[in-house]
Amino acid sequence: MDNRHRFSARSRARGAINPVTLAVIAIVLALAVAAWFLIIKPYRDAATGTSPVPTTSQKAAATRETPPANVDALSVDQLLAEARTAMNEQRLVAPAGNNAFEFYMKVLQKQPGNPVAADALRETFSYGAAATEQTINQRDFNEAQREIDLLAKADPENYTLTILRSKLDAQRKTLDREQQQAVDAQKAQLAQQNAAAAAKLQAEQAAAAEAQRQQAAREQAARVAQQSQAASPTAATRPAAAAPRAPAADADAISDAVLIRQVSPRYPTAAMRANQEGWVDVELTVGTDGTVTNVAVVDAQPKHVFDRSAIDAVSRWEYKPATRNGEPMTVTLRRRLQFNLGR
Template identity: 60%
Template sequence: MDTRYISHARRRARGAVRPAAIAIVVVVAVLAAASWFLIIKPHQELMEADAGGHPSTPVQPGAQATPPANVAAMSLNQLLAEARKAVNDQRLLAPSGNNAFEFYLKVLEKQPGNQVASDALRETFPVGASVAEQTINQRDFNEAQRQIDLLAKADPANYTLTILRSKLDAQRKLQDREQQQEADKERQAQLAAQKAAADKADAERQAAEAQQRALADQRAAQARQAQQQAAEALRQQQSAPANAAASAVAASSGSATHGPVLVRNVNPRYPTAAVRSNQEGWVEVSFTITPEGNVDDVKVIDAEPRHVFDRAAVEAVSRWKYDPATKDGTPVATQDKRRIVFKLN
């Protein structure tokens, strides 16, 4: 075979391959440049500008920046700038209305599929989950629920949400148990204090009742003694006119007319209520002495105090017995009036 023909064929084949390889290299270079300028570079500028912040940097509570006046009217670039600033200020999920997640989500509302916002949310999600977990541990449950809801808007299917929700529920139940236990302790302490107060009041009441009974018994004994003394004085007082009348009858020796003579005196009973209240007084009564010597129609004329000793006086006088008055030797009914004195000493 002619070697000149073979060499020519080889040079023609190499000439055909070289343009195709160059075309492939050019396409790859163009795609790489487009990716750099359209995706990678803008994202890096947002994440690493100024303070050098990065979405994977652990977020700690930062300063509370003033939220934008009208988020809904902001452009995509303004929202992305606010999101970048929030990341740099470590406001990933809080405060409400002024944090990076809400700004990125607002970008996606205006432009679904925005690569910068989507990448930022994906990269910051683990850090946001850590922030939410810290909030749960601090037992700020309402704020933790808001942060979890915000994470769910960014990535609804992320399994970390299930873990966070379970932990939030467990911490809430734990706090409820602790609060219930504390309430039970307080209630038991209150019941113990109430029982102690009731026992003390009952003991004081029993002591007061015992003292009152002892005082009442003492006064009753004093009243009985005073009643006996009063009855003795009354007998002596009432026996004097009877003895005088008897002497007059004997002196008249045969006079057929004389007044009634008390032959049986019944002492009045001192009312218990008056003894306990340490009351004294008198009752003036009028009554009829029948021809048989009995007392009838006893009436209270006056008393001091009223209605305290009336009954005792009437009962006592009704049981008195007289030698009836006589006129010309015949027993006759007569009227009489007495004052019954009630005195403790």
Template identity: 50%
Template sequence: MDTRNLLDKRHRARGAAKPLVVAIIVVLAVLVIGAWFLIIKPHQEMMLEDAGGHPSGPALASTGKTPPPADVASMDVNQLLGEARKAINEQRYLAPVGNNAFEFYLRVLQKQPSNQVASDALRETFPYAATSAEQVINARDFDESQRQIDLLAKADPANFTLTILRSKLDAQRKLLDKQQQQVVDQQKAQQVAAQKAASEKAEADKLAEQQKIQAAEAAQLKARQARATPQPAQQVAAVKPAAGDAGDSAGIGNSGKNSEAILVKGAEPIYPQIALRAHQSGWAVVAFTIDPNGRTNDIHVTSSQPKHVFERAAIDAVARYRFTPAMKNGEAVPSAREQRIEFNL
């Protein structure tokens, strides 16, 4: 047989096979598309209808206090599915407690672990329920957030979304703790500042009061010292000269000048502090000699009231007195005198 003829036959056979392969592929594609629209899609729609319909988008789960239906424990599978569909339509995925889609579907699976409708519905609504739980976390309702996360974990314990939700819940708790601690610290700082201001004010008031008391005591002391200063009119008569001296003075009369000592400089006695604090008044009678230079000496207290309180102050005051000395026959002579010094408040 001619080799060329064989090659031509093979080429013709291959050329005829190509349209056949294309036709088979087209038929298979048509069958797949037809199966999608005629079998798979209607089945999914039926499943979604049984599950209560697919939500158009995530929304906040109802958190109202809608009471659960009566006798939930005695409901059969169909009744539980009906309640679950109603909850889905009202977007009650995880709340309120006992009246939400996830709890109804989980009850169905407890009764029929192989129930495909409940399993598919939980899987389909899980993302929306997780979004609802996240919103509750952001609202910082931590107890409710934990309950919803636990409910999601019963439906799909291995879902990675649970890890994210738990992390967010923990972060929100820590953030709230930090904010609360900041508030507490701020309140403590305000209290400390208020206490410090009050303490400083009390110290300032106390110091002002002490200064006022000291000024009043100083004024009182000055007034008492002024009252206690002897004046010439207050002087007690000096010791009278002896009768002989009087005669001599009278006899000499015109031969020389005779006069008594005259106070020219007094001194304020210093009020004793112990008496000042005790608001104590008194007096002291001081006897002394005036020498020819007009100075005082031989100063001593003859009587006082009360005893041992004003003696020293009286003696110190008299020691600072200055006199014009007594004159006899034109000459300065010593003279004796007593002085009563009052100490009054």
């Protein structure tokens, strides 16, 4: 018998391991190590409180990460390495172009059916959805929409996408409602301020009108008093002018008419509103009984403004009649009435 045949049979009898079996065992061990780093370890981290769901600060830090220069040029192994790095740094779905989901999907584009990428996307989908939900709650709507679209590429039939889209729509409507309420509140406040300002202006205008009315009344009273004082000296000056004639008359002794009742003229309303002043010269006849008749305007400045007031007032004056040798007589006089606004 051949010794080599005998040795081979003896080796198989002792249980020697076939080389093919060794190769299979090595492949299984390699897959187990990959599964540990890509699947089992993230789960254990989640169980111990180190969940791969990124927080706000982690997302901010992730955003600062620099993406690879040319992702399309990376090999499958390089993409898987980038994906593992992104997983460790909590960059599941953000930032855009530099996150684990995009790296794994790029792997599947280059190598459809890659078990490592497919299993990782399936096992980490819930964590990516949780990160997207946090983005929705932060009301970063554009980023949230991008992340939802990214998850849809990974698993378009997953029911979680419907929930995320509903939450995004609800948050948008809530924000729109809050903004509308803020606008309405601002409009109501503005309307209230305008109403208060209008009420204040109306009160100020009413106070100003009352002050003007009182001032006009005081000015009218002052004008009446001034005109009364001005009229008395005018009447008193006439006897002084006639006095020099008395000694010249041998037989006649004449005395002028003396004003004993004076009525102040009414200041015309139109002239008062226009702030007009002026004077009127009138000619009048004093009868033997002291009454005034035939009152006529001989001159005025301005014309036809104070004429009627002057005539009405002078017509009601009363005089002690002029006399000649002690007998009453009719005389014609001329008087000037001043119309001044008191200031």
